[in-house]
Amino acid sequence: MSDINEFADRMLSLGLARVSEQAAVASAKLVGSGDEKAADQAAVDAMRNQLNLLDIQGVVVIGEGERDEAPMLFIGEEVGTGNGPAVDIALDPLEGTTLTAKDMPNALAVIAMGPRGSMLHAPDVYMDKLAIGPGFPTGVVSLDMTPTERVNALAAAKGCEPRDIMVCVLERPRHEDLVAELRATGARIRLITDGDVAGVIHCAETGKTGIDMYMGSGGAPEGVLAAAALKCMGGQMMGKLLFRNDDECGRAEKAGITDFEKIYTRDEMVTADVIFAATGVTDGSIVTGARRDGDYLETETILMRSKTGSVRRIHYRQTIK
Numbered sequence: 001m002s003d004i005n006e007f008a009d010r011m012l013s014l015g016l017a018r019v020s021e022q023a024a025v026a027s028a029k030l031v032g033s034g035d036e037k038a039a040d041q042a043a044v045d046a047m048r049n050q051l052n053l054l055d056i057q058g059v060v061v062i063g064e065g066e067r068d069e070a071p072m073l074f075i076g077e078e079v080g081t082g083n084g085p086a087v088d089i090a091l092d093p094l095e096g097t098t099l100t101a102k103d104m105p106n107a108l109a110v111i112a113m114g115p116r117g118s119m120l121h122a123p124d125v126y127m128d129k130l131a132i133g134p135g136f137p138t139g140v141v142s143l144d145m146t147p148t149e150r151v152n153a154l155a156a157a158k159g160c161e162p163r164d165i166m167v168c169v170l171e172r173p174r175h176e177d178l179v180a181e182l183r184a185t186g187a188r189i190r191l192i193t194d195g196d197v198a199g200v201i202h203c204a205e206t207g208k209t210g211i212d213m214y215m216g217s218g219g220a221p222e223g224v225l226a227a228a229a230l231k232c233m234g235g236q237m238m239g240k241l242l243f244r245n246d247d248e249c250g251r252a253e254k255a256g257i258t259d260f261e262k263i264y265t266r267d268e269m270v271t272a273d274v275i276f277a278a279t280g281v282t283d284g285s286i287v288t289g290a291r292r293d294g295d296y297l298e299t300e301t302i303l304m305r306s307k308t309g310s311v312r313r314i315h316y317r318q319t320i321k
Helices: 009-028 036-051 097-101 147-158 173-185 196-209 220-233 246-254
Strands: 057-062 086-095 108-115 126-132 166-170 188-192 213-219 236-242 263-265 275-280 291-293 296-305 310-319
Touching: 009 036, 009 086, 009 108, 009 275, 009 296, 009 310, 036 086, 036 097, 036 108, 057 220, 086 196, 086 220, 108 196, 108 220, 126 196, 126 220, 147 173, 147 213, 166 173, 166 196, 173 188, 173 213, 188 196, 196 213, 196 220, 196 275, 213 220, 220 236, 220 275, 220 296
Parallel strands: 057 086, 166 188, 166 213
Antiparallel strands: 086 108, 108 275, 126 213, 126 236, 236 263, 275 296, 291 296, 296 310
């Protein structure tokens, strides 16, 4: 007989989908409102309420970003009924608050869950990220390479020209030199305004999204969430924490990080089997956004388990109250 406290990912997966669904439903009511904080708060409240219905001893290890003074499901917060397995939870109740407020593509409600101690407790700092999809030899690209070397190496592995490689980059002033170097290789670039979890996930479905590689710096907590997704879908990811001042170094030390130069692989950021769910708030390349159909609100969720490599797409409909 299995232990009641064992991480039963199959049994928990549908419950996790319900969590992301309700966060998306709550924030979808504020799409196009121009109110980022209200949309984020609605997603946080819905996600917390649903998590507290699950029979888990959950601890949030990746939560809302303090830099943005967001309404938080804070790091260290305990969720669940207190019964069942001890689990780590990484979440972003609304990845793309600006995207939601402005009704722009690829806003998601995102959550991942794994056994206790399975996820890197990434502090709220930046992370230099590099990701590609499945099917390539380990180490075909690395953070030690220049952007030019990465493009050339991936093109050689694919048997194509650099001009056939599409790289996803977060559109920020800090990435101007990166973009210029990538353009000089002949590679094409997909610039995104927000949502780098979705940006990394795009690499795992190149045939659908057209994106081969993700590069650039973004939030470290989102890096762990993206690694959880790639652990389910396949693909390689590397990340290195970036520190701008002593305060950020102190955050890392509090999280138990001592090697500030370490480059983390996907399986070092997420060390055990996980489940991952993402529900569309606005339309995007991964899932469709929440939408009204008469008296109903419909959502699409992608639900994945790394243990089996299963990827489910769940369409949900509820009456609009």
